[in-house]
Amino acid sequence: MLTVDNIGTEWFNIKKKVTELVSNSNNKRIIKIIETILTILNELIY
Known part of the structure; x- marks a missing residue:
């Protein structure tokens, strides 16, 4: 939890x-895509 x-x-x-x-x-290229997704998720979480 x-x-x-x-x-x-x-x-x-x-x-x-x-x-x-x-x-x-x-x-x-995959690294860049994943970093972008993680950055977006990070903004949503915090």
């Missing part, structure tokens, strides 16, 4: 997992 206290930690974990997946694929 997400609370105000741990939402930052959960968000960090999600970004870390996505970064690891993207690093494995080595696709710059």
